[in-house]
Amino acid sequence: xxxxxxxxxxxxxxxxxxxxxxxxxxxxxxxxxxxxxxxxxxxxxxxxxxxxxxxxxxxxxxxxxxxx
Amino acid sequence: xxxxxxxxxxxxxxxxxxxxxxxxxxxxxxxxxxxxxxxxxxxxxxxxxxxxxxxxxxxxxxxxxxxxxxxxxxxxxxxxxxxxxxxxxxxxxxxxxxxxxxxxxxxxxxxxxxxxxxxxxxxxxxxxxxxxxxxxxxxxx
Numbered sequence: 342x343x344x345x346x347x348x349x350x351x352x353x354x355x356x357x358x359x360x361x362x363x364x365x366x367x368x369x370x371x372x373x374x375x376x377x378x379x380x381x382x383x384x385x386x387x388x389x390x391x392x393x394x395x396x397x398x399x400x401x402x403x404x405x406x407x408x409x
Numbered sequence: 410x411x412x413x414x415x416x417x418x419x420x421x422x423x424x425x426x427x428x429x430x431x432x433x434x435x436x437x438x439x440x441x442x443x444x445x446x447x448x449x450x451x452x453x454x455x456x457x458x459x460x461x462x463x464x465x466x467x468x469x470x471x472x473x474x475x476x477x478x479x480x481x482x483x484x485x486x487x488x489x490x491x492x493x494x495x496x497x498x499x500x501x502x503x504x505x506x507x508x509x510x511x512x513x514x515x516x517x518x519x520x521x522x523x524x525x526x527x528x529x530x531x532x533x534x535x536x537x538x539x540x541x542x543x544x545x546x547x548x549x550x
């Protein structure tokens with residue numbers, strides 16, 4: 342396996358957890374509907390935003406690495 | 410650092426993962442599946458401290474390293490509990506690594522998370538209840 346392949350495997354691995362967090366909290370929001378409290382709704386949205394930010398950081402770091 | 414969360418009726422669970430978002434997601438989904446998530450942690454030390462008395466123990470493998478000795482201690486300290494590993498590792502590799510540690514379930518973070526939580530809850534319901542009270546931490550003021 343080439344070093345590019347290794348990096349891709351690592352990148353995919355690192356993106357898995359935040360992606361699962363985004364999809365999981367999105368599902369909770371969808372399923373919860375009106376039964377969720379405002380606090381729960383705010384927390385879930387905040388978790389989604391944080392995970393999206395984490396993915397952005399991972400991709401930015403990968404891009405910076407490739408430009409070097 | 411471990412954080413206290415709300416308790417509920419019925420079976421209890423703890424969740425230890427050093428990824429805060431996934432930890433929170435798993436706790437929310439386990440609650441939805443009917444388990445009372447009594448504590449969360451982010452290290453193997455947290456897992457060892459919080460596990461006794463819980464009916465289900467849910468741990469990541471890398472917190473931040475894989476500590477098989479700690480995993481075995483968690484198992485030996487809670488022989489009746491459901492011990493579930495939820496990992497981003499390839500499942501075959503994860504199962505090989507934890508073989509012999511007494512893990513009941515090895516589940517993937519890439520699987521639908523609600524399905525993962527339901528599998529853990531179903532397994533916990535099929536086991537005898539733990540005798541000791543769960544390691545509940547007082548809620549923050």
